[in-house]
Structure formats: C-alpha cells, structure tokens
Amino acid sequence: MTDTLMTFLQTLSNLTGVSGNETAVRSAIKPLVQDHVDEMRVDALGNLITLKRGTGENPMRVLVTAHMDEVGLMVVGHTSDGGLRAEPIGGLDARLLPGLHVWVGKDKLPGVIGLQAIHRLHGNSKVTPVNKLVIDIGTTSKDEAQSAAPLGTPVTFATQFREIGPAVTGKAFDDRAGCAVLIALLQGERLPCDVYGVFTVQEEVGLRGAQVAAFAVEPDVGFALEGTIADDLPKPKEEKDVSPTTELGKGPAITVMDRSYTTPPRLLSHVLKAAAAEGIPYQLKQPGISGTEAAGITRARGGVPAITIAVPCRYIHGPRALLRPDDMENTLRLVRAAIARLTPETLAFT
C-alpha cells in the first residue's frame, strides 16, 4: 500500500495546480477513482465530488476532503526589459523565492527568480518583498513577455518529486499528500457508511471548495485530510516554546483546535479510540496554528462535526516539502479505522 500511496503522491506532486487552476490535478485523479466509486461529478467551483456507497450497515453520510490546489504565484505585470512581476496565490514565504526555478503557465515555461548580486549590495541585505521580485524567462521586451506569459498566468515551484533517504520530497505535499490518501481510501473496500470523497479547490485562498462541497453533500460528519506543518528543526534553547508543531515519523497529526475551528470533543475522542484500538501511532498537532478545511465543513448548513487528520510534512508552502511514507500509510489506516467504527451514537450528545 505504501508503494501505491507514493506512486499517487509522485504523480500529483509533479502536476501544477494553483488555487483556481486545479484542472490538471483533477484530470489525473479522475481515472484513479472512477472505477472504485458509484457516482462522480464536478461542481460549479471545480470540486471533484465522488460517492462510494457503504455496505448499508450504517446509514451515516461521511464527507472526506483533500484539496487539490497548491500555493504559487500569478503574473500581474511585465517590465520594460521582459521580466514578469507576480503576486502570491495563497500563503507564500517571501524569503524562499529568490534563487528558485519556477514553471510559468500550464506549459511549464522555465523561469528563474534572482536578486542583485551580493557583491553589489554593500551590506544592504534585507528580505525582498514579493512585489519587488521579477521572474526572468529570457524574454527581452515587454511585448515578448506579455505574449509568452499574459497577465493572470499561474506560476509554480519547478520541483520534481524524489526520494531522499527514508523520506520523499516534492512540491505541493500540502495537500497532494491528502489527495493520495483519499484516492487510496476510495480504492479500498467498501465501508459500512456512504463515503463522499471530495477533492476540493481553493483551500489556499480561504477554504472555499470545502465550504460548498459540504453544503452539497450534507454530511453527518467530515474528515479533512491534510499535509500539515512539521516544525521539528533544532531550535535555540532560549525560545519560550520550542515544542514542534508536529514531528516526522510519529504518525498522523490530529487537530484538537487550530486558527480556523475546534474539533468537537466526541469526534476527537472517537478518533483517538480508533487509533488506540488498531494500534495506529498518532500525534496531536500543537493547537492554534494554521487553518484547514474542517473549518469550512463545520460551518456548512446547520453545522457539521469535523476533524482534520494530517500527514506531517516539513517545509510545506515552500519549493520542496519532505515527508515519511509510513506517516502517510498510518494516516490512511487511521481515517479508515475512524470511519469504520463510526455509529450514529458516536456523535450524539448524551
């Protein structure tokens, strides 16, 4: 199963799909799931909504989401000497952009982001804001740049998936890791309840796809599958809180609360019990950091209990993230176990 998950991740990671431009990713996912689900459609925003019916033992409707979009840039201007000006799509760290290779547009036109040579800075070494950077694609005039990369052209990190040591690296693990887990979940055996597997759009610009998908599906409970931040580098000892957000190799990260929502205690306790019962390692994500689609699901219609289960990844939102395959495998096991053990009583107030 790990090999299968890695194959999915490799395929999806190498595709480009910034928020609002997820078509390439959706097109790659469709053939991987269509023979394993009972219904499949694309909604108005571009969400890929699938239904895998249950065995009939449990009448519940379960929504499982993973977002297809990734952070990147959009071309917003052209310089007189043929360079491209760009603004971020989603949350980008300006410190990571200088020195990068990027892919411009769906044909992956190569470009680079460079700065004034260090020799000529005279000690003036500051972080350059994104709107002062230029993407150089080799064009030499404004006209040539405009025709090669018109306004609105999406730009992504030019990163190819690869294995390093016991880990794998690539771009857009947030959230192609979640997409890979969801594909594997849908390819697996039927669960007792109906599972709506939704590959969502526009998470990185405000959890937009999950919100409308949750409205359409009307689920009893929602699971958001994510690639989440591992912040497990060595840190200076004098820092007040040096505990990592999540750590690689410690199993799926379960969210108790983040900036965007709070997990209902009954659902949290259900997931933790499922992990314990099946001997699946897990960790609790440090509360209060970042936001996920569970927030979009929670607010749908009259409210839906939802939880985020995530693969810990180093360096998400950067050009090359890193994760351990066993963490992905355990995320799949945990979400399967948690869904299989659901009963209407799980969520009832007592």
Place this chain on the structure above:
Amino acid sequence: MESTFELLKALTEAPGPSGRENVVCDSIAARWTPLADEIRVDAMGSLIALQRGDGPEPRPALMVAAHMDEIGLIVTGIEGDFLRAHALGGIDRRVLLGLDVLVHGKCDLPGIIASRPPHVLTSAERGKIIAWEEVYVDTGLPEDELSSLVGIGDHITFDRELLALKNERVAGKALDDRTSIVAVTLALQALRARNHAWDFYAVATVQEEVGIKGAITSAYGLAPELAIALDVTFAAQHDDEAPGTFALGKGPTIASGPNFHPQVVERLKAAAKAEEIPYQHEPVPGGSGTDAWGIQVACEGIPTGLVEIPLRYMHQPVETAALQDIERAGRLIASFVARLEADYRPRWEDEL
C-alpha cells in the same frame, strides 16, 4: 560534438566546490585531452592543457585561465537529524532557504536547506535573512545513518539543472565560472584547426572563490610571457542597471585598468574587431577580483588581460547568461591567440 548548451550543462552540473574540484576537473579533462598536446594537473589541482605553437623555439607561452571551482557550503556539525553548515566562498544567504543541495559525504546525498514554516514565525522573523546559526541541511536521514555518511568538513554544493530560457539564455548554478571554461574549450577546438605561433596553455584553475589561489600558483609554474583570464561580470538586470553592469547578449567585456597591460587590452579589442565579434568595454579602477589579479603579480610580473561574460544574479543558483556571449568569448580568445606573432612581446608605449 556537444552543443554549447550541452557542454555548459555537463560542466555546470558537475560539482566542484573550492578545494574539491576533482569531479568537475575530470569532466573538463575528458573534453580537453583530445584537443591538447600535453595535459596535466598541478600540485594545487589546476588542470593545464598545452596546444603547442608553430613558431621557432624557444616559443613564448600564453596562459588563458578560467576558474573551475564554485561556491558552496561546508559541514560544521551534526545536530539530531540535521547538518549544520557554513559558507565556502561568497554565499548569498538570501537564496539559501528551501534550496536543493548535494552533500558530498561518503556518497552524494541530496538535501534541502531547512526552513521553519511561516505559519509559526513572527512577522519580524519573516523579515529577516537567515543567519548562519539557523542554517540546517536536511538529508531525510536519521541521525545515526547521517553521522555514518557525513562528517565535519564535507562539502555541499547547489543541486541545480541548467535551464534553457527564451532567446538562447541559460540559468543555473556555477555559471561563475564554467561559462568561461566553456569559452576556453571552444577556443581550444577552434585553435586545433588554426595556426598559432605561441604555445597556448589553457588552465582551469582551483580555489578562485576562496582567494584566487590556483591562478597564483599555476601562473608561477608556467611563468608565461602573457596571460588572459576569463571570468563573469555583472549583467544589467531588473534591480541593478547602475554603472558597473553590462548588457546581457551584447558580447563579452574587455577590461581596462591597472590590473591589465594596455597593449594586451588593445590587442584583445583588435582581435574582436578583426573577426567582427561584438564586445563591451569594462573599466576596472582597481582589483578585478578575478584570476587576472593574482596572475599579474606572479613571478616577476606578467602582462595580463581580462575577458568577462555578463551574468545576472551572480552567486545565486539561478545565474543567467546568454549562450551567444559565451561563444563570442571563445571566438575572441581564438582570434587573439592566432594573431600573436612569433616575435611579439608586450611593450610599454615609451619603450617602442
């Protein structure tokens, strides 16, 4: 035969951090050996190829030097699953975060310069360039395996493919100074089919980025009558068009100033004009910061010239050059060498 792009791709992607140039040296030697009458590596590691001239003995010698080393990092410690590292040469910390690197331990290990997620950083932290104390390299390996493969002092280089941009422009790492190595290779190819009176020594020097070391020692060893260094210069770019930058794609520069013998400068210009090679004039008021600076004061002093290839984003893993400028630099050197008369020696105006 390899195209200029293929040649540059092979040479820029070969690792050659200052002090450990053997891999790129082998790659260059494979291409220079069939073009040379003699080839050797000197005590410091510089590669020296000789194409004999056809003038009467004792023949004067011309040295043409380009450095083959590149900037990189060096491992200073192991902390948990991560390596600590420091600069080897003039590393620009503004481009380090998130960078793909190769760690040259017992085997070559791909790695990433680790970065903390922006989600957990304060805005003040996000506004700061990373300090060396915060630089960690992640190879994905756990501590025990890592420490069995990597040790303090191992070298780290950028891991970057050469990219073809539009308009025959190319981007990648170590174009400083492999573009010049390519130009020298093109000159060696051209001069195999062309008469020249002087002995032509092509030298791929070591350790330029840590203090012009290989040029000084190889110039001493060869004691040539005349020397030309090839290097890169600053190309005008979006955030820097000030004096001291030169147009990309309008030809190599020929430098003048105290580092260079005026007659060598004039001969370089004449060699360009004679073969209709476009060039730009680069005034250098003091030290050129190139091999030419070291060579000029080797032995009793050597008349020296400098040809430079305009390069954007110098010392970053996206160094960008125009292929035409590299080819023109190669043609310029060949033209210069072919025009050295057997009895010519550099002289001062008041000595003529």
